[in-house]
Amino acid sequence: MNKSVYASPDQVSETKRHILTVLVDNEPGVLARVIGMFSGRGYNIDSLNVAEVSNDENISRITIVTHGTSEVVSQIEKQLLRIVPVHSVTNLDQEGNSVEAEVALVYIYISETNKKKVYQLCDLYRARKIENENNTTIFEIAGASERVNRFIKEINEITKVEIVRSGPVAISSIQKNEEE
Amino acid sequence: MNNEITGAEIVLKSLAEQGVEVVFGYPGGAVLPIYDTLFKQNSIKHVLVRQEGGAIHAAEGYARSTGKTGVVLVTSGPGATNVVTGLTDAMMDSVPIVCITGQVPQHLIGSDAFQECDTTGITRPCTKHNYLVKDVNKLSSVFHEAFTIAQNGRPGPVLIDIPKDVQFASGTYEEKNKIIIPSHRLFEPSPDFEKNKIEEAVELISKAKKPIFYIGGGCINSGPKASKLVREFINMVGSPVTMTLMGLGVVGSSDKNSLGMLGMHGMYEANMAMHECDVMINIGARFDDRVTGRLDAFSPNSKKIHIDIDESNINKTINVDVPIIGDVKQVVEKMITVWKEKKFQIDDKALKLWWDKINKWKQVDCLNYNNEGKQIKPQYAVQRLYELTKNTKTFITTEVGQHQMWAAQFYKFEEPNRWLTSGGLGTMGYGFPAAIGAQVGHPDALVVDIAGDASILMNIQEMSTAVQYRLPVKIFILNNEYMGMVRQWQELLHGGRYSESYTDSLPDFVKLAESYKAVGLRAKTTDELDDVITQMIETKNTVIADIWVTKEENCFPMIQSGSAHNEMMLSKDQKQDKKSAEKGKILV
Numbered sequence: 001m002n003k004s005v006y007a008s009p010d011q012v013s014e015t016k017r018h019i020l021t022v023l024v025d026n027e028p029g030v031l032a033r034v035i036g037m038f039s040g041r042g043y044n045i046d047s048l049n050v051a052e053v054s055n056d057e058n059i060s061r062i063t064i065v066t067h068g069t070s071e072v073v074s075q076i077e078k079q080l081l082r083i084v085p086v087h088s089v090t091n092l093d094q095e096g097n098s099v100e101a102e103v104a105l106v107y108i109y110i111s112e113t114n115k116k117k118v119y120q121l122c123d124l125y126r127a128r129k130i131e132n133e134n135n136t137t138i139f140e141i142a143g144a145s146e147r148v149n150r151f152i153k154e155i156n157e158i159t160k161v162e163i164v165r166s167g168p169v170a171i172s173s174i175q176k177n178e179e180e
Numbered sequence: 181m182n183n184e185i186t187g188a189e190i191v192l193k194s195l196a197e198q199g200v201e202v203v204f205g206y207p208g209g210a211v212l213p214i215y216d217t218l219f220k221q222n223s224i225k226h227v228l229v230r231q232e233g234g235a236i237h238a239a240e241g242y243a244r245s246t247g248k249t250g251v252v253l254v255t256s257g258p259g260a261t262n263v264v265t266g267l268t269d270a271m272m273d274s275v276p277i278v279c280i281t282g283q284v285p286q287h288l289i290g291s292d293a294f295q296e297c298d299t300t301g302i303t304r305p306c307t308k309h310n311y312l313v314k315d316v317n318k319l320s321s322v323f324h325e326a327f328t329i330a331q332n333g334r335p336g337p338v339l340i341d342i343p344k345d346v347q348f349a350s351g352t353y354e355e356k357n358k359i360i361i362p363s364h365r366l367f368e369p370s371p372d373f374e375k376n377k378i379e380e381a382v383e384l385i386s387k388a389k390k391p392i393f394y395i396g397g398g399c400i401n402s403g404p405k406a407s408k409l410v411r412e413f414i415n416m417v418g419s420p421v422t423m424t425l426m427g428l429g430v431v432g433s434s435d436k437n438s439l440g441m442l443g444m445h446g447m448y449e450a451n452m453a454m455h456e457c458d459v460m461i462n463i464g465a466r467f468d469d470r471v472t473g474r475l476d477a478f479s480p481n482s483k484k485i486h487i488d489i490d491e492s493n494i495n496k497t498i499n500v501d502v503p504i505i506g507d508v509k510q511v512v513e514k515m516i517t518v519w520k521e522k523k524f525q526i527d528d529k530a531l532k533l534w535w536d537k538i539n540k541w542k543q544v545d546c547l548n549y550n551n552e553g554k555q556i557k558p559q560y561a562v563q564r565l566y567e568l569t570k571n572t573k574t575f576i577t578t579e580v581g582q583h584q585m586w587a588a589q590f591y592k593f594e595e596p597n598r599w600l601t602s603g604g605l606g607t608m609g610y611g612f613p614a615a616i617g618a619q620v621g622h623p624d625a626l627v628v629d630i631a632g633d634a635s636i637l638m639n640i641q642e643m644s645t646a647v648q649y650r651l652p653v654k655i656f657i658l659n660n661e662y663m664g665m666v667r668q669w670q671e672l673l674h675g676g677r678y679s680e681s682y683t684d685s686l687p688d689f690v691k692l693a694e695s696y697k698a699v700g701l702r703a704k705t706t707d708e709l710d711d712v713i714t715q716m717i718e719t720k721n722t723v724i725a726d727i728w729v730t731k732e733e734n735c736f737p738m739i740q741s742g743s744a745h746n747e748m749m750l751s752k753d754q755k756q757d758k759k760s761a762e763k764g765k766i767l768v
Contacts, residue, residue: 028312078491081492082490
């Protein structure tokens, strides 16, 4: 993290989407501290995802999608690091190489007339039907947000849907020493 | 289990092990077990305030004047919400505080119980960190971590919320040295990286033709040794130095290099020098808006070095060329070593020209005021107070407003930790309880709260505290019957419509003092002033000195909001560019 702290931000920069991944102690109130910093200082949260990633050490990973100029995002990173239970903040866009994915669950209103089209589209996007006790048509699609967006747009043109999305999670794809 | 003690006992034991001598507080239902334990011991003194807001400012005054951590003990609900202002104040001014709040028992949390509030939720943005302790066995480790966090890196307030059942429960105590705090929870500078930046910084200073040091409160937080080193380094360079409101005293006012305070009501020469310098060395300051004025015109032609312990201050409002993240004391010590090792020498000729220019700015005599007549000018009152107290060990606290700025301009500070004022938050009502805290920490010193007639009423109830503990605090009220700074802004920016800034029905401060069995004094004219000040100093009791000053005096010089360092107003006759005045009006 030192690099981004010391580096002078670019003189003029445009607003860009950034994915920040924040490792925190899994203790009460930690999420409130993180999102409270965003609202208190007037920063944006486009999406947010939290889950425990390591059972032994009690550490959670918060993935935040935000947008702002590089100056603003650099300030966000530094403000996050001031929070006591925060271990590290990584800006995946600055690291350069990362992969991201999100999950959407889509309840599709299906009828005899649109059934074929729906299944074709789901096939095309490799959306998987989730079996459930009510036997309703619920599909799961995972992947880059762009792909999920396109799927939703196209399925919307066919029929009515209800959607829930996880928001993206992301991880650096830079090769690491296996032992680490 | 034999070695188990109650939660309340763990609290007191933790405080004792942390070396706490005094707690400022106010009891209530949810902290009764802790007060019961307090009753049974003699090592920790308790100062009972009259409102919780007073407790936390007193703890701040204690902390800033002694360099120790201030401790506050209050109850749940209103006890906790009353300390929110003080916590925010301590957060802004980086004052180490540990605040203990009682909470309703755990089985009642969330039920809207009597005197319940979401204390950790409310105080999350105004503390460095806070805890709700649910397990009595974690209480001692929480306390030891809280004290470390309060003092570590950039200091600040930490709050510990303890449900009443946890105070009654039995558990084991763990000693300070058995607690391991994971490194990510604390500040640790990376020493190697710093070294390169230090060399770069020192070289930049050596090449400067028009250098200026810009010193902030961080130098005071770094301890008295930091001030010594900063003075030493500035002397080696021979550079002029200016200080922020929070940094007054780091370099003595009489030091030949000192240009005094900078910023909105700072010295003309200091602001001009900031504007025209070629190398700016910011040590422990944060480019606050009261200091910088309009950002796009802030010191346009300088290379900037910024030493700060809090990395979020780097490039926050002003982009800098050489950032160094670390403790002032350590960084400046290394800078001195590098300067000596490399035998750096500043360009003497250029420096002389620079000083010549500064000396011309000094001739403007920006603090000049018209001191004719028998009526006391507020500036004159502070000057006389300084002259009559300068040979005594004196601590000055202030409230917030015109009197605060006059105190900063006219009282000369030669040492750090002697000047206690609410800088970042600007809390009216800070000064009197802070003076109580400073007096508790320094029983033999002279402690004077330079106050305004409006501010003092915000925590006047603490008269009772001062008298109860025989704290001979002096309240020096510059009484103009106005909220002076509000009135000044209304005069300059709102067409002289003094909306609600006149304080009608003020108490008779002399009788008020007497009603608390303190001493009340009054000076109405310049003839009476010196006698009143002398009598105030000599009285071994709490004193209110009610100084009647001219009512519509303005605090100058002034950089109006939205203006730059080189656009200072020296008096109200100086018309400001109307356009920038309109722009500035929307700023605070």
